Amino acid sequence: MTALRKRAIVSLRSAPSLPRHVRIQYDPVRQAFAVLSPEKVFWPNEISLDILRRCDGQSTVDNIITGLAADYDADPENVAADVIAFLQEWSDKLLVKL
Amino acid sequence: MSEPILPPIGMLAELTHRCPLQCPYCSNPLELLKANRELDTQTWLDLFSQAADLGVLQVHLSGGEPTLRRDLEQLIAGLSARGVYTNLITAGVGIAEGRIEAFAEAGLDHLQLSFQGARPATTDRIGNHQGSHEKKLETARRARAAGLPLTINAPVHRHNIQEVPEYIDLALSLGAERIEIANVQYAGWALTNRDRLMPDLAAVNRQADIVAAARERLAGIMDIDFVTPDYFAIYPKPCMGGWARDAFMVAPDGIVLPCHAAQTIPSLRFERFGERRLAEIWTDSPAFNAFRGTDWMQEPCRSCERREVDWGGCRCQAMAIAGDAAATDPACVKSPIHKYMAILTDAAQEEAASEGNESFIFRRIGATIRPSTRA
Ligand code: SF4
Ligand code: SF4
Numbered sequence: 001m002t003a004l005r006k007r008a009i010v011s012l013r014s015a016p017s018l019p020r021h022v023r024i025q026y027d028p029v030r031q032a033f034a035v036l037s038p039e040k041v042f043w044p045n046e047i048s049l050d051i052l053r054r055c056d057g058q059s060t061v062d063n064i065i066t067g068l069a070a071d072y073d074a075d076p077e078n079v080a081a082d083v084i085a086f087l088q089e090w091s092d093k094l095l096v097k098l
Numbered sequence: 099m100s101e102p103i104l105p106p107i108g109m110l111a112e113l114t115h116r117c118p119l120q121c122p123y124c125s126n127p128l129e130l131l132k133a134n135r136e137l138d139t140q141t142w143l144d145l146f147s148q149a150a151d152l153g154v155l156q157v158h159l160s161g162g163e164p165t166l167r168r169d170l171e172q173l174i175a176g177l178s179a180r181g182v183y184t185n186l187i188t189a190g191v192g193i194a195e196g197r198i199e200a201f202a203e204a205g206l207d208h209l210q211l212s213f214q215g216a217r218p219a220t221t222d223r224i225g226n227h228q229g230s231h232e233k234k235l236e237t238a239r240r241a242r243a244a245g246l247p248l249t250i251n252a253p254v255h256r257h258n259i260q261e262v263p264e265y266i267d268l269a270l271s272l273g274a275e276r277i278e279i280a281n282v283q284y285a286g287w288a289l290t291n292r293d294r295l296m297p298d299l300a301a302v303n304r305q306a307d308i309v310a311a312a313r314e315r316l317a318g319i320m321d322i323d324f325v326t327p328d329y330f331a332i333y334p335k336p337c338m339g340g341w342a343r344d345a346f347m348v349a350p351d352g353i354v355l356p357c358h359a360a361q362t363i364p365s366l367r368f369e370r371f372g373e374r375r376l377a378e379i380w381t382d383s384p385a386f387n388a389f390r391g392t393d394w395m396q397e398p399c400r401s402c403e404r405r406e407v408d409w410g411g412c413r414c415q416a417m418a419i420a421g422d423a424a425a426t427d428p429a430c431v432k433s434p435i436h437k438y439m440a441i442l443t444d445a446a447q448e449e450a451a452s453e454g455n456e457s458f459i460f461r462r463i464g465a466t467i468r469p470s471t472r473a
Contacts, residue, residue: 007318021208021247021275025181029105029153036183038208038249038276039323041107041155092318094275 008098010061010087017057019097024052037095047072051086055096061087101391103342103381105153110160110347110358113142113170117163118191119225120460121214122291123253123282125358126162127349130463135351139169141372143176145348148376150180160187162350165197171204178205185210187251190237191230198237202244209241210278212251216264224257226460238272249276254305254327255295256450262305266312270320277320279309281327285359285414287461294458296446302330329439333404334411334427341389341413346380354379356386359414363423389413394424398432 008014018024022037033049035042044052050071054064065083069076090096115130137145146157157177164170165188177184186201190211201209213234214224221231241248250269254262262279269277281302284292297305306326313322328334338345338357347355352371360366366385380386388394392405399410410416411427419428419438426433 005319007316019247019275020245023183023207025155025183027153027155029151034155036155036207038185038210038247039278094318094321 008091010084010091010098012060012062012065014061014087014098015057015059016055016061016064016087016091017097018052018055019094022095024049035095047082048086051083052090052096055087057097103390104344106149106344106346106380107154108156108158108345109149109154110158110345111142111146111164112160112162112347112349113164113167113173114162114350115463116166117161117189117461118166119163119189119214119227119230120462121225121253122287122458122460123224123255123295124287124461125283126286126461127359127361128287128290130162130461131350132463136167137350137352137371139172141352142169142173145352145371145376146173146177146182147180150177150182152377152380154182156183156185158185158187163189163191165193171197171200174201174204174206183207188212188237189225189230190234191225191227192233193237193240198240198246199244202246206246208249209246210249210251211238211241212253213265213268214253215258216252216261216268220258220261226458235272238274242273248272248274249278249323250274251278251280253280253282254297255282256297256301256446257295259297259301259305262308263312266316266320266322270316275321276323278323278325279305280323280325283325283328283412284418285362287459289418290459292442293446293449296329296443296450297327298447299330299443302327328412328415328429329443331429332431334408334415334429336408337412337415337427340409342380342386343390343409346386354383356389357412357414359418360385362414363417365423389424396424396426398430399426402432 024033024035027034032043035044050068065076065080069079087096091098114136115126116133164186174184184206185208186206187210211234213221215221218231222228238248252265266277282288282295288295309322309324342356347358349355353368354371355368366388368385369379369383395405395410399405411429413423415427415429416425417423420435428435428439430436
């Protein structure tokens, strides 16, 4: 087996970004944001979109959680669990780079 | 129509039927179009622009071999300017120096490269092209060097199903983000060669186990897309996500089709882009409306709880096997002729035993043959 990469695990210090084959785009026909990937188009809900938009390769997961908790006026601990689970799932599908 | 017609999301553009390879599993129609029938650059660009207006977000540039179009860079740039996601589906043989870099520069989002086998001898034999495997490896390296994301496409059938583990290693070693392990769908040339391509049940089951284990092992390392083999299925696939629901394809001469094999349904007439606008064809064409939604269905589909899950399966498979394009896809266990699928797969094994492997009808422009009449 020639595994050249390793499965990435989300930590508070990861700085997630969107890989080159994934992009967020506003679709004027459906008036919604789409996430485009090689075979699939996703229609993320508002909170998923907010997480993905913050995946700029600069902000850490910790920053993202703090920012979202402030914006949604929510408990950071609850936000943390959701954000980490979301990012791990998208990373496992190679749609987010950690 | 009871439901409103939604705009399409995806489009498969078969830019040309020309191809340096001759894969016996090719999904192209038996009557391949020559270069003089292909749309010109400006017509493709107009079509792409109308597609973007209509709501298309992704265009798959395919063929034949799409890189044989000298204007491919221009077509990619046109799509990219409209924000459309572009996916180039190539066999990766004979792409001139500097072009892959030019595709990337024009805005190509992703490249999908097919390997006819995981071993050089298999690739060269199935594509009927000496040295093609080596050229594909080179294409993969150049794509990576140009920064392009890569999917390796593995079209699986009897002659390479045992190479699935090697395919996975190959994709990993080439740095691919994805591998598509796609069991051949029996349309076009694949239908003609069905008896020579059909794997046996034991191999199919082994493959499913291998893929399941690899998916677990490679989570977060490489994405594995698995297109399961229809003839061994219990329920059919939602072909094209449902007839004329969210995707369509365009043949090299501009004929707009709901799917690859739609032209095998003799009762349908298709329209050519240019004679009508794309939006009109999408919403009004009788061929697109023929099997849209669920109103056309007969029993058992009509009252089935899965009718909006798989939309009754593949119309062309119903045509080819049941002789009625409005029948339930015979891949479905509820089809009255589902048992016939097992007869077909068994017959293929017998033929394999008696005939040997070397009798493919290779895909070629002008090869005058007729589809298998057994079905
Ligand atoms: S399947 Fe083979 S013959 Fe058909 S277009 Fe692809 S590479 Fe060419
Ligand atoms: S009967 Fe028709 S709708 Fe129901 S599962 Fe089979 S193909 Fe799908």
